[in-house]
Amino acid sequence: MRLLLGSGGLRTPERQQIYFDEMGSIFAGCEEVVFIPYASYDHAGYTTRLAEFSAPSGVSLRNIDDYENPISAIEEAKGLYVGGGNTFLLTKKLHENALIDVVRSRVRDGMPYMGVSAGSNVACPTMQTTNDMPIVQPASFETFDLIPFQINAHYHDGNIWLKEGNQFEPHFGETRAQRIQEFHEHNERPVIGLWEGAFLRWQDDTGVLVGGDATVFHPGEAPVTHLPGSEFNDELFIHHR
Amino acid sequence: MRLLLGSGGLRTPERQQIYFDEMGSIFAGCEEVVFIPYASYDHAGYTTRLAEFSAPSGVSLRNIDDYENPISAIEEAKGLYVGGGNTFLLTKKLHENALIDVVRSRVRDGMPYMGVSAGSNVACPTMQTTNDMPIVQPASFETFDLIPFQINAHYHDGNIWLKEGNQFEPHFGETRAQRIQEFHEHNERPVIGLWEGAFLRWQDDTGVLVGGDATVFHPGEAPVTHLPGSEFNDELFIHHR
16 A cells, blocks of 8 residues: 655645655556546646646646546546645545545555645544534545544644734734643544645555654654654654564 | 623633623523533533632623533523633534534523634534634534624734744635635635634624724625624624614
C-alpha cells in the first residue's frame, strides 16, 4: 500500500519542487491518474488548474467526472489523486457516489493514492480532524480508513495574528492544538498535524515525513514536533529500523 | 422574541464591560437563568467558571444538568444562556436530549435567549457556519432556527499570520471570507460575521450591533462591514426606522 499525503500551502518554489518530485515518484509508471475534484465546487475548472500546476511532475490527471461511471473509473485506475477544497463537500459526494469501499479496496491492493489537504483528511478513518466549515452535511463522517490515525492539514501551533495596517493584533480563537486536544476528549486515535508544505510518504505500515515539520498528538500526552526525515510507525511513534 | 448573540473573544476589560451590561439587560428580572454547557467537555467546571466570570452582570446561572430533567428545565426557565466551546458537541447533545423544539418554542414565546460563540451558532437555522472541528457527529446540523440567517463567530477578514520568534509569517489557509463564500455556493441564507467582542441585540425581526464590527455576506455580493450601532432587518440589510 502506497500513499502520499500532503498538507497543502504549496505557495513557494521550494515547496512546489518537493510536490512535483514526490508526485512523479508515487505515480511513476502510471499512464493516467484518476483525479477526484469533489472538494471543490467547479470540478472541471479545478481539475484543469491542478493538472496545469502539476505538469512538472510528468503525471497526467483525468477528472473522474469524465469517465462513464465513477465506480468503474476507480476499479480500473492506475493511480488516484484526491484534491483539496472543502472536506465536507468531498465526503458527501464520496458517499453519494458509493466510492468509499472501492477506493479502500483498490488502495489496500496496491493502487497508489495521493491526497492533498482535504484529500489527506479522507485517507483517515474519519474526516473529523478537518479544519473546514460544514457547508454541506455528509451521510457520515467515515472516510477511506487507509491509515489507522488522523491527519490535520495546514497545521500550525501557537496563536494566530491579524494584520491591521502595519500592526499585528492577536486573535483569541482557539489554537489548532486546543482543537485536536478536544478531539481527543472524544476519540482515541492519534493525530498528525502536517505543517504547510509537509508530506507523509506512507508505505504499508510505516511512513517518512518530507518537506516540512509535523506535530504528533497522542491522547493525554504533550504534542511532539518532528523534523523532515522522521519515520513513523502506524501508531505515530518514531519507527526505528 | 429577545436574543443576545455574541461572538466571543472577551479578553479585554472594555469588551467584558459590554458583556456584563448586555447580559444584565437581557436577563433583567430573571431570578435564575438556565445555562447549557454542552459545548464543553466538563459541564460542571465550565458552568462554575462562566458563572464567576459573569458575576458583575448580576445574573444567576444554573447548569441544566442540575435540574431533574432538561426538557422541563427549559419549559420552566425564565431565561436561557447557551455557552461556547465546540458546536458539534453542543448540537449532538441538544438533539440527544430533544431540546431543539422546546427551546425554539419557548424563545418564540418570549423567553430571553443569550448565546456566545457556539451558543450563537445554534440560534441559527443550522450550525453550518461554525469554525469548529467536527470532533463528534451530531444527528443533524439543524439547530434552533430562531433567526432566518447564519452567524459566523470570531469573524475576521484578511489572512492570518503566525509568530515565529519575533517574526510574522503568512499562513496560506483559506480566509474566513472564502469559507463563507463557499457556504454560499451551496446555501442561500445570508451570513453575519461577528468580529470578536461584538454582540447582536435582536428583538423580533430587527437587531442592533453592539461592541464590535460585523461583516455581512449575501450570496453573490461583495461582503459589507458595518460599525457598532448599525441596525439590521431579518435579511441582514440595514434597517431604516
